[in-house]
Amino acid sequence: MKQLVALAFVLSIAIKTSLAQNSDSIRSHYITRFPNYFFLWPLVKQRSTSFDVKNQANQKLTYKPNGDYGLGFGMYIFEIGFEVTFSVAPKPSSQAIYGHSKSSDLQLNVLGKSFGLDLFTQHYSGFYLNDSNKPIPPGMPYPERPDISVWNTGLNGIYIFNKNKYSLRAAYNFSERQLRSGGSFILSGTVNTFSLRADSAVYGNNYSPAFGTTSDFVKLDYTTLSAAPGYAHTLVFKNLFINASLSIGPANHWLNYQSSTGSKSEITLNSFADFRLAFGYNSDRFFTGISYVAQSRNIKYEKLEFTSTNTTFKMVIGYRFKEFGILKYRVWDLLPSKKNKTKKVD
Numbered sequence: 001m002k003q004l005v006a007l008a009f010v011l012s013i014a015i016k017t018s019l020a021q022n023s024d025s026i027r028s029h030y031i032t033r034f035p036n037y038f039f040l041w042p043l044v045k046q047r048s049t050s051f052d053v054k055n056q057a058n059q060k061l062t063y064k065p066n067g068d069y070g071l072g073f074g075m076y077i078f079e080i081g082f083e084v085t086f087s088v089a090p091k092p093s094s095q096a097i098y099g100h101s102k103s104s105d106l107q108l109n110v111l112g113k114s115f116g117l118d119l120f121t122q123h124y125s126g127f128y129l130n131d132s133n134k135p136i137p138p139g140m141p142y143p144e145r146p147d148i149s150v151w152n153t154g155l156n157g158i159y160i161f162n163k164n165k166y167s168l169r170a171a172y173n174f175s176e177r178q179l180r181s182g183g184s185f186i187l188s189g190t191v192n193t194f195s196l197r198a199d200s201a202v203y204g205n206n207y208s209p210a211f212g213t214t215s216d217f218v219k220l221d222y223t224t225l226s227a228a229p230g231y232a233h234t235l236v237f238k239n240l241f242i243n244a245s246l247s248i249g250p251a252n253h254w255l256n257y258q259s260s261t262g263s264k265s266e267i268t269l270n271s272f273a274d275f276r277l278a279f280g281y282n283s284d285r286f287f288t289g290i291s292y293v294a295q296s297r298n299i300k301y302e303k304l305e306f307t308s309t310n311t312t313f314k315m316v317i318g319y320r321f322k323e324f325g326i327l328k329y330r331v332w333d334l335l336p337s338k339k340n341k342t343k344k345v346d
Contacts, residue, residue, distance in 0.1 A: 027164040030182050034284075034320055039076035039174065041287075041318025044069065045085050047105050049122050049152045051196070052307040053203060055211050061203055063127040063148065065101035066090050074173075074316065081111075081173050099144035101126035107312075111173055113163045118156040118293075122310065125149040147199035152310060154192030154224075156274065156295055158247070161185045166232060171243035171278040174287045174318065178241055183233030188247035188274040190295060192224040194308050201260065215302035219258040224297050226251030226272035242279040248272070253299050270298045288317040 046069045054060040070085030090098070101124060108119040127150075128142040136142050160166060165182035169175045196202075201216040208216065228249025235242050251272035256265045273296050280289025296309040 030165045030178065030180055031167045031170065032177050032179055034175065034177070035079070036323050037320040038323055039074075039081075039287075039318050039320050041074045041174075041316045043072055043074055043083060043085070043317075044315045045072070045083075046070070046313040047107070047122070047311070049124055049150055049308065049310045050127075051150070051309070052305075053211065054305045054307070056303055057210065058132075059210055060132040061207065061211075062130040062132070063145065063202075064098075064130070065103060065124045065127055066094060066098035067101060068103045068105065068124075074318070076173070076175055079175075081175060097139070097141050098128045099126055099142070099146065109173075111169045111175070113167075113169075114160050116158040116160075116168050116172075119154075120156075120310070121151075121153040123149070123151050145198070145202075148202070149197050151195040152192070152308070154190055156190045156192075157188065158245075158274065159187045160232070161187075166234060168232070170282065171234060171241065171280075171289070172276075172291055174282060174289070174316070177282045177284075177287075178234045178236050181234060181236045183231060186230050186232050186245060186247060187227060188230055188249070188272075189227040190224060190251070190272055190274075190297070192297065194220075194222050194224070194297070196220040211304065212302065214259055214261050215304045217257045217259050220255075220306070221257070222253050222255045222297075222299060224251050224253050224272065226297075228272050228274060230274065232276070239281050239283045240279075241282060243277070245274070245276045247274040251297060253297070255299060255301060257301075266301055268299055268301060270300055272297050285320045286318075287320070290315050 048065060048068055050062060050064040052060050052062050067088075067090035069088045071088055072083060072085030074081065074083040087103070103125075104123045106121050110117040125148070126144070126146045127148045128144050130136070130142060158168070160168060162182075162184035166184035167176045167178050170178040196219065198218045201218055203211055203216055226249060228247040230245060230247025232243070232245030249272055251270055253268045253270060255268060256263065275294045276291070278289055278291035281287060282289070291314050292311070294309055294311045296307055299306045
């Protein structure tokens with residue numbers, strides 16, 4: 001009996017090792033890594049949080065902050081990637097049309113073989129209004145709401161079911177390269193809190209006939225929990241690539257808002273969407289790309305639809321350099337508690 005148990009144990013180890021080797025073999029045909037290189041890239045980034053209010057006649061009021069562009073650089077070193085950006089103030093001509101906004105935005109992005117995580121906290125004050133039924137002529141100023149402030153904090157996640165044929169990192173931080181076209185089913189999710197404050201009703205008396213008075217608000221808070229299935233795919237032609245992913249699923253919202261008739265609370269089941277698009281050029285040394293990521297949360301209440309959206313637009317151009325000296329170590333090899341430091345190997 002002991003011999004049978006020992007044999008079964010040895011067979012299980014052999015099968016597990018074989019499957020792991022086969023998995024690595026499949027991935028090597030679709031994706032390659034750069035363990036012996038460090039990367040540098042300048043970048044342009046824009047991050048923003050906006051919100052919409054839409055009535056049953058599909059008239060939509062969109063509130064956006066002005067600008068929040070950043071210039072900076074990124075680096076992938078010791079197998080850790082990070083980016084630093086510095087805000088660029090909008091031109092006076094832009095502020096004359098869209099007003100002045102203040103913002104603070106902190107984000108942490110972690111991309112692995114099987115998952116991606118985005119942690120963020122954002123604060124925006126000063127918005128301009130766009131009415132879908134009353135377009136503003138070119139060059140004319142938009143109505144401004146300098147009193148509106150928004151706080152947006154949360155965690156977005158994405159899980160990749162087929163990491164052997166699809167690389168999220170190849171399209172969004174270039175730590176890998178997709179060699180041939182491939183895709184994967186994905187699961188996206190979010191845990192998010194959103195708070196809005198204003199000195200007066202958000203859309204006011206001018207829009208009360210179309211949007212109603214009981215749904216207007218000076219204060220709104222909600223918390224969202226959602227899981228959304230979807231699909232992601234990367235098309236590759238030599239060194240060129242285009243990547244797209246879309247996840248849509250149900251979202252539970254705990255909503256509190258204050259209108260002219262008092263404070264109200266609701267629990268609603270609506271939707272969450274996660275959309276990502278990227279394209280560019282990725283070779284053994286040189287890479288460049290443009291990416292756009294948007295997450296939106298839809299809430300229906302009082303015959304209205306409220307949608308908040310946070311977006312990130314990024315342009316990068318970079319180069320991979322052969323590692324030398326201390327750059328050949330992983331980050332955990334540099335920890336003081338690690339006695340025997342081991343250099344990275346291919």
